[in-house]
Amino acid sequence: MTKEPRPGPMKKLSAIEHEFGVPFPGVILEPARWTQTALKAMPAGQLHWPELFGRLAPVVLDIGCGNGRYLISSALARPDHDHLGVDILPVVIRYARKRGNQRGCTNLKFAVLGGHELLEKHVPPHSVAEIHCYHPQPYYDPAQIHRRLITPSFLALVHRALVPGGLFVIQTDNPGYWQYIRAVVPVFFDFAEQPGRWPDAPQGRTRREIIALQKKLPVFRAVAFARREYSAAEAVALAETLPAPTFAADRRLRDLDRFA
């Protein structure tokens, strides 16, 4: 009679990570359950969501997703939605992918890509349920102002990407950016300001929001829905009538940006 093999030492199956003292959503699974969230090669043309995710489900985008904290929490909380996060910084996407992989997410992808380029070249019109944009960089240096993400033409692309009535979440801790957002976003979206904390993440949905809240900065946010009365062409025409984001960013917040 052969002997039963003796059980080996107990393996640690999960671990909770923290960021600024706040638990990072989900747990690290055993390596056998890790997934692959990297979207390394964009197609030359438009993405085909069912091909990318292997099913047909509502799509959620996070533009300038940083380390992916919000998108990972949403992917874990909403397994019936598919998620794509993009950022221009490869290092933050590496962190996002690693954490998404370690949490076994199959409804989540991350790519190194600019938000404007993603929406202009790769997202089929009216194919996305939600677009989230948390703390776009204010770019304090006048020579960098042209890099600001939220512009009228970007908003026309957000409007085109969303299904009619689709959700756009926009959030910043920069007062100058917020003033601009409040002036231009309502042209394309039914705009509702959301004071207080996110009920699902009172300590902050994103890394930058956590930093802002811990520094006692006000966080400005809106939940907005794509207005149904404009076609994509009309939204582009509207965008041409709106001002560029040439607001003065509050220099007192500059140091904080080095952390995010």
Ligand SMILES: C[S@@+](CC[C@H](N)C(=O)[O-])C[C@H]1O[C@@H](n2cnc3c(N)ncnc32)[C@H](O)[C@@H]1O
């Ligand atoms: C202040 S961080 C906020 C990151 C994250 N959303 C958060 O709230 O923690 C702004 C992020 O936007 C990214 N970014 C800047 N311009 C971008 C663009 N045109 N397209 C996509 N990401 C951009 C930066 O690399 C950076 O990771």
